[in-house]
Every structure is written in structure tokens, then in C-alpha cells.
Amino acid sequence: MKWYDELDYRLNNTLEKRLSEHRHISNKYPGSIPIFVESDKKLSVKTKKYIIGNHYQFGTFIYAFRKKNRLMPSEAFFFFTKNNTVISSTSPMSSLFKEHGSDDGMLYIRVSKESCYG
Secondary structure (H helix, E strand, O other): OHHHHOOHHHHHOOHHHHHHHHHHHHHHOOOEEEEEEEEOOOOOOOOOEEEEEOOOEHHHHHHHHHHHOOOOOOOEEEEEOOOOOEOOOOOEHHHHHHHHOOOOOOEEEEEEEEOOOO
16 A cells, blocks of 8 residues: 555645545535546656546546546556555446545545557
8 A cells, every 4th residue: 555655645635635625526526436546657647636426437437537648549557446456447436435435535546557569
């Protein structure tokens, strides 16, 4: 869990501030899950915060992530939860949040780029 404990967002913002942000998001977007993405050094992520409905599958988030960051279809990515579990694209967002959500109401995900197509 080293990457999770050393997130700039978690280090630079108190728990109360993160909880306040979660309450704001929950009031503005009921039924949605706030997601914070941390990337490895091989990948430059333009957008680190996302909001997605809890009724979607994780594959919907992957689509939004690729589109927002203008990533090529030939690029391979692996997404991990805070305990380094690889996330399946068919996982429901609601169950991901229940299993891996943080105490501040956010779902923290790490993305890793791999070159596996030659």
C-alpha cells in the first residue's frame, strides 16, 4: 500500500478537507463515486479526479479515462486498487467502492502503462 499512503492529494489535504469535498460531490452528484487516479512515471495523466455513477461497470471508467487523456487504443493499461488488486473491466463500480473505497469517501486507483504490443 505504499503508493496509496504517499498520494500527494492525501498528504496535502487533511481528512476533514477530503471528507468535505466528498460531501460536496455527493450532494451535487448523488449516486456517484469520486475517483482519484495516480499514475506511474511512464504515463502522464492530465485529469486525476473523476466522478462516475455507481451503477456503471469499471469498463465505462476505462473508456472515459482513455478519452479524457487521449490515449491510443494500442496502449495497454492496468488499474489497481489501494491493496494492489488488478481491477476487471466488468467489475461494478458500486462493489469496487464497497471493497476498496477509502475512509474519506474516495476510490483511489493506480494506473500503470505497459508496452505489450511489440
